[in-house]
Amino acid sequence: MIDGLLHGFAVLSSWQNLSLCLLGAFLGTVVGVLPGLGPATTIALLLPITLKLDPTGAIILLAGIYYGVAYGGTLTSVLMRIPGEASSVVTCIDGYEMARKGRAGAALGIAAIGSFFASTVGILGVMLLSPPLAELVIAFGPWEYAALMLAGLSLIAFFAASGLAKAGLMALLGLMLGSVGLDPISGTPRFTFGIPELVDGINITPLALGLFGLSELLYLALVKDTKAEILRPPTSLLGFLPSKQEAKRSVAPVLRGSVLGFLVGLLPGGGAVLASFLSYAVEKRLAKRPEEFGRGAVEGVAGPEAANNAGTAGAFIPLLTLGIPSNAVTALLLGALLIHGVQPGPMILERQPEIYWGVIASMYLGNVILLVLNLPLVGLFVRALEIPRRYMAAAILAICVIGVYSTNLATFDVLLAAGFGLLGFALRRGGFDLGPLVLAYVLGPTFERSLRQGLLISDGELGILLERPIALGFILAAIATLAAAVLLRNRARVAD
Amino acid sequence: MQRRTLIATGAAALFAPRLALAAWPEREITVIVQYGAGGSTDVSTRAIAAEAEKILGVPVQIVNRPGGQGTVGVQQIAAARPDGYTIGTTGLAGLAIAPHMLDVAYGFESFTFLPAFARYLYGIAVRAESPHRTIQDLVNAAKARRTTFGATGAPNNIGMFDIARATGARFQFVPFGSGAEAVTATLGGHVDAVIQNPPEMLPALESGRLRLLASASAGRWKEYPEVPTLREQGVDVVVDSMIGFIGPKGIPQDRVERLTSAFLEAAQKPALAEILGRFGMVPSILQPQEFERVAREAHDRFGPQLREAGLARRR
Amino acid sequence: MTASARNSAKPAWPGAVEPAMTRTARCVALGGVIFAILAWREAAKLESWGWDGPGPGLLPQVLAVLMGILALAVLAWPGDPTTEPEGGARPWANRTFLTYGIAMLGIALALPWLGFVAPMLVATIAMLRFGEGTSWREALLYGLLLTAGIVLIFGTALGVPFPSGIAERALYSLGLVRGA
Numbered sequence: 001m002i003d004g005l006l007h008g009f010a011v012l013s014s015w016q017n018l019s020l021c022l023l024g025a026f027l028g029t030v031v032g033v034l035p036g037l038g039p040a041t042t043i044a045l046l047l048p049i050t051l052k053l054d055p056t057g058a059i060i061l062l063a064g065i066y067y068g069v070a071y072g073g074t075l076t077s078v079l080m081r082i083p084g085e086a087s088s089v090v091t092c093i094d095g096y097e098m099a100r101k102g103r104a105g106a107a108l109g110i111a112a113i114g115s116f117f118a119s120t121v122g123i124l125g126v127m128l129l130s131p132p133l134a135e136l137v138i139a140f141g142p143w144e145y146a147a148l149m150l151a152g153l154s155l156i157a158f159f160a161a162s163g164l165a166k167a168g169l170m171a172l173l174g175l176m177l178g179s180v181g182l183d184p185i186s187g188t189p190r191f192t193f194g195i196p197e198l199v200d201g202i203n204i205t206p207l208a209l210g211l212f213g214l215s216e217l218l219y220l221a222l223v224k225d226t227k228a229e230i231l232r233p234p235t236s237l238l239g240f241l242p243s244k245q246e247a248k249r250s251v252a253p254v255l256r257g258s259v260l261g262f263l264v265g266l267l268p269g270g271g272a273v274l275a276s277f278l279s280y281a282v283e284k285r286l287a288k289r290p291e292e293f294g295r296g297a298v299e300g301v302a303g304p305e306a307a308n309n310a311g312t313a314g315a316f317i318p319l320l321t322l323g324i325p326s327n328a329v330t331a332l333l334l335g336a337l338l339i340h341g342v343q344p345g346p347m348i349l350e351r352q353p354e355i356y357w358g359v360i361a362s363m364y365l366g367n368v369i370l371l372v373l374n375l376p377l378v379g380l381f382v383r384a385l386e387i388p389r390r391y392m393a394a395a396i397l398a399i400c401v402i403g404v405y406s407t408n409l410a411t412f413d414v415l416l417a418a419g420f421g422l423l424g425f426a427l428r429r430g431g432f433d434l435g436p437l438v439l440a441y442v443l444g445p446t447f448e449r450s451l452r453q454g455l456l457i458s459d460g461e462l463g464i465l466l467e468r469p470i471a472l473g474f475i476l477a478a479i480a481t482l483a484a485a486v487l488l489r490n491r492a493r494v495a496d
Numbered sequence: 497m498q499r500r501t502l503i504a505t506g507a508a509a510l511f512a513p514r515l516a517l518a519a520w521p522e523r524e525i526t527v528i529v530q531y532g533a534g535g536s537t538d539v540s541t542r543a544i545a546a547e548a549e550k551i552l553g554v555p556v557q558i559v560n561r562p563g564g565q566g567t568v569g570v571q572q573i574a575a576a577r578p579d580g581y582t583i584g585t586t587g588l589a590g591l592a593i594a595p596h597m598l599d600v601a602y603g604f605e606s607f608t609f610l611p612a613f614a615r616y617l618y619g620i621a622v623r624a625e626s627p628h629r630t631i632q633d634l635v636n637a638a639k640a641r642r643t644t645f646g647a648t649g650a651p652n653n654i655g656m657f658d659i660a661r662a663t664g665a666r667f668q669f670v671p672f673g674s675g676a677e678a679v680t681a682t683l684g685g686h687v688d689a690v691i692q693n694p695p696e697m698l699p700a701l702e703s704g705r706l707r708l709l710a711s712a713s714a715g716r717w718k719e720y721p722e723v724p725t726l727r728e729q730g731v732d733v734v735v736d737s738m739i740g741f742i743g744p745k746g747i748p749q750d751r752v753e754r755l756t757s758a759f760l761e762a763a764q765k766p767a768l769a770e771i772l773g774r775f776g777m778v779p780s781i782l783q784p785q786e787f788e789r790v791a792r793e794a795h796d797r798f799g800p801q802l803r804e805a806g807l808a809r810r811r
Numbered sequence: 812m813t814a815s816a817r818n819s820a821k822p823a824w825p826g827a828v829e830p831a832m833t834r835t836a837r838c839v840a841l842g843g844v845i846f847a848i849l850a851w852r853e854a855a856k857l858e859s860w861g862w863d864g865p866g867p868g869l870l871p872q873v874l875a876v877l878m879g880i881l882a883l884a885v886l887a888w889p890g891d892p893t894t895e896p897e898g899g900a901r902p903w904a905n906r907t908f909l910t911y912g913i914a915m916l917g918i919a920l921a922l923p924w925l926g927f928v929a930p931m932l933v934a935t936i937a938m939l940r941f942g943e944g945t946s947w948r949e950a951l952l953y954g955l956l957l958t959a960g961i962v963l964i965f966g967t968a969l970g971v972p973f974p975s976g977i978a979e980r981a982l983y984s985l986g987l988v989r990g991a
Contacts, residue, residue, distance in 0.1 A: 034965070044533035044560070045970050048542065141686030142670075165884040166836070169843055172878040176850060176871070182565065183857075183867030185671055186807055187597045187649065190867055191853055194599055196564035196571065214915060221908040221942070322683075323699030324676045331674070335534030338695060338774050345699025390943035391953060393911060394935040398961050401918055402927060406971040408563060411923040418919035422912070425902075430836035431890055448870050449673065455865065456670045457644050457687060559972075 001127065008357030012365060017057055021362045024061040025369045028068015032084050033076055034403060038205070039069040039085075041407055043332045047339070055340035056355055060362040062336050063316075066329055067119065067363065070272070070312045071370045074111040074305055078104055079384055080396055082213035086204045087272040087308035089438050090280045092212050094293060094300030101296050105382045106242040110250050110298060111305040112374040113242075118258035118306035119367045122313025125262050126320070127360060133266055133314075134321040140267060142453035143465060147474035148267070149447035152274050152439070154478040157485030158281040159435035167436045170427070174440030177202050184449035185456070197412040205407040207441060210420025211427075211434055213400045218425040220393055242298070250302035253283045257306030265311025266318060271326060272311035273442045277435070279307035285484075294433075313363065320344055320356060520751055521581065524555040527741075528576075528584035530569030532562040536695065536775040540614055540739055541585045543771040547762035552754075566590045567600050570742075574606035578746035580755060583610065587739045592795035593650045596802050604792055608747045610755055612740025612782035612790075613763035614772050618652060618712035620645075620691045620726075623683050624705050631659075631710040631729045634689060638665035646670050646678035646687040651794070654801050655712050655735035656691055662731060669805065682706065691735070694719065694776030718773070736794075738780060740787045756784055836889035843882030851875035910942030926976015932958050962987060 012018060031042045043062050050058035073084035078095035091111070098107040125133070140148075153171070160167030180191045181201030192198040242250065260282065261275040283303040284293045293300050318324040323345030325331035337344050337355075348356050387395075404417045427434060458464040465471055527545055531537045538560060545556040561569035570590040576582035594600060620631060628634045637643055638660070645667055647653045653669045660667045670687050672678035675696035682690040683705055690697070691712060698719065700706035711717050711725045712735040726733050741759055743752075760781060762768065769779045782790065854875050857868025902908045914934035921930040932954045939950035965971045966988035973979050973988045982988045 031969075034969075040532075041971075042969070047533050048558075138680060138684040141681055141684050163888075163890050165881055165888065166890055169840070169878065169881040169885055172874055172881060173843070173846075176846075176874050176878065179871050179874070182597075184673070186858075186867050187671075188857060188867040189598060190857060190871060191850070196568050196598075199564040199567070199598060200562075217911055217915065218902075218908060221911040222902055222905060318680075322680070323696075324680050325674075331676075332532075332534040334676075335539065339534075339539055339771070341774055343698060343702075343774075346703035346705075347699070390939055390945060391957075393942075394938050394953070394957055397911075397915060397918070397934065397938070398931055398957055401922070401931070402961055402965050402971065402973075405922070405927070405974060406965065409561065409972055409974075410563060411974055414922050415919045418915050421915055426835060426839055426842075429832065430839040431832045432836070432839065452865055453670050453672070453681075456668060459642065459668075 004353065004357045005127070005361060007353060008359075008361030009365075011056060011354045011358040012060070012361045017060055017358070017362070018365075020053070020057050020061040021064050021366055022369055024064015024362075025068045025366045025373065028065040028070075029072040029370065029373060031065060032069035032072020032074075034084070034399065038329075038407065039066050040328045040332055042069075043329065043336070047332070047336055050336060051339065055337070055342050055352075056358045058336055058340055059333070059342070059355060059359055062333055063359055063362060064366050066333065067309070067312050067366060068370060070119075070309045071112065071115050071374055073308075074108065074115075075381055076213075076399075078107045078111070078301075079381065080213070080392070081216040082396065082400065083208045085308075086208060086442070087276050087311070088305075089208055089212065089273070090276045090304040090435070091301055093280075093435060094295075094297050097294065097296035098298065098301065099385065103246070103296065103298075104385055105378055106246050106298065107301045108378040108381065109242045109375065110246065110254075110302045112371060112378065114250065114254040114257070114302045114306040115309040116367055116371040117254055118261060118310040119313055119363070119370075121258040122262050122265070122310040123360065123363045123367070125310075126313055126316050126363075130317050130321045133317050137266055137318050137322065137324070137326075139470065141468075142450040142457060143468050143471040144474070145267075145450035146447055146454055147465075147471035147478070149443045149450065151474040151478040151481065152278065152443045153447065154481040155277060155281040156436040156439060157482055158284055159433050159439070160485070166432050170432050170434070171436040171440040174437040174442075175444040177207065177437075178441045178444035179448070184445065185452045195412065197408075197410050201445070202416065202441075203407060203413060204442070206404045206413045206417035207420055208438065209400045209404050210417035211424035211437070213396060214417060214421025215424030215428060217393055217396045217400075218421060219428065220389055220396075246298045249298050252286075253279070253299045253303035254306040256282060256286075257303040258310045261307030261310030262314040264307070265314030265326075267326065271315060272308045275307040275311040276304035277439050277442075279303035280435075316359070316363075320348060320359070321346055520754060521552055521554045523581065524557055525552065525580070526582045527556060527558050528569050528573050528582065529558055529560045530562065530566040530584065530586055530590055531560070533560050536616070536693070536777060537585065537587065537739060539775055540772055540777060543768050544613055544759065544762050547765045547768055548758050551758045551761050565594055565598065567594045567598060570594075571600065571602055573742055574602040574744055576744045578608070578744040578748075580743065580747045580751035583741055583743035583755070585739055585741055587616070588651060588737045588791060588794050591742075591791045592798055593802070595795065596799050597807070604788070604795070606745055608743045608745055608752055609784040609788040609791075610741035610743060610752065611759045611763065611784055612738045612787040613759060613768075613779065614739050614777040615713070615780040616737045616739075617694050617717055617776050617778060618655065618691060618735040619694065619697060619708050619717060619720075619723075620656075620689060620710050620712055621682065621697055621701065621706045621708045622689050623685060624707055625685065626688070626707065628689075628709060629707075631726060631731060634709060635659065635663045635665045635731070637688075638667055639663070642666045642668055643689065644668045644670050644687040645689040645691060646672050646681050647691045648672060648675055648678060650798060650802060650807070651735055651737055652691045652712075653805070653807075654798060655733055657801060657805060658733040659726070659731055662733060679706065695774075698776075715778070736790075738782060738787070738790070739777070740782060752784075833889040837886055840882045840885035840889065844879055844886065847875050847879035847882055850878070907942045910938055914938050914942075922974055924976070926974050926979040928958055928962065928973070928978035928982070929976055931961070932978075 042065055073088035074091055076082040076084045077088040077091040078099050081092050081096040083089045083092050095107045156167055156171045180198055183190055257279040260279050264275040265271040280300055283299040284290050287299055315326045315330050318326050319330045325334045342352055342355055401414055404413050529538050529541050542558055549556045561572050566589050570586050573584035622628050645656055656667045675692040678690050678692055679696045679700055681687045683700055701708055708720050708723045710729055714734050716725055763781050772779055854868050854871035858866035859868040859872055860866050914937055918930045918934050935954035935957055936950040939945045966973055
C-alpha cells in the first residue's frame with residue numbers, strides 16, 4: 001500500500017502531471033463557482049482536449065475538476081444563495097444566512113477546512129476499504145435502494161420548520177416535478193405535453209438555479225439597498241476565519257459528515273446530494289440549539305459540506321474497483337478512461353497501477369492545492385458582498401441564464417428556470433421550506449424506479465422484504481425517523 | 497428549436513461564397529451527435545470524423561445535442577438545411593425504437609441516408625455463482641420458472657423476447673437506467689441474467705464474477721473467442737444495432753456521393769477499429785441503401801414487439 | 812411552530828415590514844389545489860396498473876390526490892404568521908421588483924430568437940436605469956462590462972456554446988464563442 005502510494009507520487013512528480021493536477025483543481029473550483037456549469041458539462045467540454053494527453057495525465061486532470069467542483073460549489077451558495085452544484089443546495093440554507101449575519105468568511109472557511117478533512121477521510125477510505133465496500137455496492141439491489149430512498153424521504157420531517165403540512169406539500173411538489181419525463185419502467189412519457197425537452201425530465205440545474213438563484217434576484221429587489229450594511233464584511237484577515245466557538249461547534253459535524261458522506265457517496269444515484277441532506281438532518285437532530293438551523297447555524301454548513309466532499313471521494317470506489325460509475329460525472333470519467341484504452345475494474349491495480357495510484361496521489365495533492373487555493377481567496381471572495389445590489393442583481397441574472405443554458409444547450413430550460421424563479425419567490429414569501437422540495441425531487445425518481453424494479457423481480461410479492469435485512473433496516477429507520485419527528489414535535493408543543 | 501436552426505443555417509448560407517460545386521466541401525462540416533460527450537456514440541463519431549477530416553480536407557466538428565432520449569439531436573438533423581454541411585450520426589435507437597415510444601416530428605422520409613460504419617456487440621451473461629454454463633441451461637431454467645434479466649431497453653430486451661418466443665422460456669425484463677446498473681444487479685444476484693454491451697460487462701467478466709454464456713451478435717467477441725454465439729448454440733436470434741450517418745432530406749446528389757465515399761474510406765482505417773474496439777463495437781460498413789433498409793426493417797419489427805411487451809405508446 | 816422557533820422569529824433586520832406571509836401561503840396553497848387537479852387530469856390518462864405491476868400512472872395519481880389534500884390543509888392552516896419573515900410588502904407596486912421580474916422573463920423568452928448577448932445587454936441596462944434609477948451612462952457601461960465578462964469567461968475561456976442571435980453571429984466570426 002505504502003509502496004503503491006509512493007509509486008503514485010512518483011507518477012505525479014513529473015512536471016506535466018503536476019501542472020495538470022493544479023490545472024484540474026483550479027478549473028474545478030472555477031466550474032464549481034459558476035452555477036449550472038457542472039463537472040459533467042466541463043468534463044464533456046474538455047474530453048476532446050484530453051485525447052492529446054497520456055491516459056494518466058488525462059485522468060488526473062479530469063479527476064481534479066471533479067473534486068475541485070465540490071469545493072467551489074459552496075462559494076455562490078454562501079454569497080449569493082445560488083447553489084453552485086446540486087450537492088451545495090443545503091449550504092444555501094444556513095450558509096447564506098450566516099453571510100447575512102456577516103459571517104460569510106466563517107462559513108466559507110469552515111466549508112474549506114471541513115471539505116479538506118472530509119476529502120482526506122474519503123481518500124483514505126478509497127485506499128484502505130475499497131474491496132469490502134465494493135461488495136456493499138453489489139449487495140444493494142432494487143429493494144435496498146427503494147428502502148434507502150424511503151429513509152431519505154423520511155428526513156423531510158426534519159426539514160419541516162414551517163409545519164408538516166407545508167413541508168409535505170413541498171415534498172409532493174418535488175416528487176411530482178421528479179416524475180416528469182419518461183416513466184422509468186415502461187418508457188411512457190409523463191407530463192411532457194409533447195415538449196421534447198421535457199422527455200428527459202426536468203433537469204436539476206434550472207430547478208435549483210431558479211428556485212434559489214433567480215428567486216433571490218426577485219427577493220433582493222424588495223429589500224431596501226441595505227444589504228451591504230447587514231453583511232458588514234470584516235476588515236482584518238483574521239476576521240475572515242471562523243471564531244474559536246464556531247470552529248469548536250464544527251468539529252463533530254465535520255467528523256460525522258465525512259463518514260456519512262463517504263458511505264452514502266458510494267451508492268449510485270444522487271449520492272453526494274443525499275449525503276449533504278442526510279448530514280444536515282442529522283446535525284439538526286443532534287444540535288443543542290436546533291432552532292438556529294435555517295438562521296445561520298454553522299453546523300448546517302460544516303456537516304453537509306464535509307459530507308458532499310467525502311461523497312465525491314466515495315464515488316471513486318465503484319468506478320475504480322468494479323468499473324461501475326455511480327453518477328453522471330464518474331460515467332464520463334469512465335468514458336475518458338476507455339478512450340485512452342484503460343479498462344477500470346478489479347484488474348486495474350495489476351494492469352495499470354500507475355493510473356490507480358496516480359489518481360489516488362493526485363487526490364491527496366489536489367486537496368492540498370484546493371485548501372491552499374481556497375482559504376486565502378475566502379477573504380477576496382467575501383469582498384463580493386460589498387458589491388451594491390444594482391450590480392449584483394444583473395450579475396446573478398446573467399450567471400443563472402448562461403449557467404442553465406450551458407447544461408443542455410436548451411433555451412427551454414432557461415424559460416423553466418424563470419418559472420421556478422417566480423415559484424421560489426412565492427414559496428419563500430409564503431414561508432415554505434425549499435429543502436423538502438429539492439430532496440424529494442432528487443430521491444423520488446430513484447425510489448419509484450427501484451420499487452417497480454423490485455416488484456418486477458419479485459413478481460409483485462412484498463414478502464421478499466423479510467429476506468432482505470438491509471432493506472428492512474432502512475424501512476424501520478424511516479418509520480423511526482417519522483415517529484421521532486412527530487413525538488418531538490408534540491413534546492415541544494406541550495412545553496409551549 | 498427548429499426555427500432557430502433554420503435561421504442560423506440560413507444566415508450561414510447567405511454569407512458563404514457561392515463557388516463552383518467541384519470544390520465541395522469548402523467549409524467545415526458539422527456532425528450532430530444525439531447523445532452527450534464521452535459515450536460510445538460520441539466517441540465513435542469523433543473517431544471517424546477525425547479520419548474523414550483528412551479525406552475531405554475541411555474540419556469536421558462535433559456538436560452534442562442530447563435530449564429527448566436522443567430524439568432532439570435526430571430532430572435537429574432532420575430540420576437542418578440540406579446543403580450537406582450539417583449531418584449527424586444515429587443508431588437504431590433514434591430511427592427504429594424511439595418513434596414507437598415517443599411522438600417524434602420525423603420519419604424515414606425526413607432523411608438522406610449516408611453509410612453506417614460500426615455495429616454494437618451484445619452478450620448474455622450470468623453471475624459466477626449461477627449454475628448456468630450455456631445459453632441452453634439458462635433457457636431450460638427459464639422454462640421451469642420465471643427468470644429475470646436486466647437490460648437498458650431495446651434492442652437488448654427484444655433479443656431476449658425473441659429467445660423466449662423461439663424456445664418457450666419465460667423471461668421477465670427488468671429495465672435499468674444504465675448498462676452498469678444492470679450488470680451490478682446481476683453481480684449481486686438481484687436479477688438472473690444480463691444482456692448488454694462489452695464495455696459494461698468486461699470488468700466483471702475479466703475478474704471472473706460474471707460468466708458470458710453467449711455472444712448475442714452475429715460474431716463472437718474478440719475478448720472471448722471460445723464463447724459461441726446464440727446461433728451457434730442453436731438459438732436463431734441475433735441482436736443487432738449499428739451507427740451510421742444521416743443528413744436532412746434533399747442534399748444534392750453529388751454532395752451525398754462525396755460524403756459517402758469519404759466516410760466509407762474513413763471507416764476502413766485501422767485507427768478507427770482500435771477506438772471502436774474499446775467501446776465494444778466492431779467496424780462494419782453498410783452502404784447508404786443498406787443502412788436505410790436495415791433501419792426500416794428494424795422499425796417495422798420492433799413496433800409490434802414493443803407493444804406486445806407493454807413498452808410502446810398506444811396509438 | 813415550536814416554542815423556540817416562535818421566539819426567534821423576529822424580523823431579520825430592523826425596518827423590515829411584517830410580511831403578508833399567511834396570504835401568500837394561502838395563494839400558494841390555492842395554486843397547489845389547481846395544480847393537483849390539472850396533474851390528476853393529466854395522470855388519469857396514464858395506465859395505473861400494467862400487466863407486470865404498477866403502471867406509469869400510479870405514482871402521479873397518488874401524488875396528485877395527496878397534493879390536493881395537503882394543499883387544502885395549508886389553505887385552512889397557513890401556518891404561524893410570524894415564522895419566516897421574508898421580503899417587503901406589495902411586490903407588485905415595487906418598481907425595482909417589476910423591472911427585475913420583467914428582465915428575467917424577457918431574457919428567457921427572447922433567448923431562442925435573439926440569442927444571449929443582446930437581450931442580456933438590454934436587460935442589464937433596463938435593470939439599472941429603470942429598476943435602480945442610475946444614469947444611462949452607468950447603466951450602459953455596466954451592461955457592456957457584464958456582458959463582455961460573461962462572454963469572455965463562459966464563451967471564450969470555457970468554450971460554452973452560446974445560443975445563436977444577432978450579436979452572437981458577429982462573435983462567432985471573431986472566434987470568441989462557439990456556435991451551438
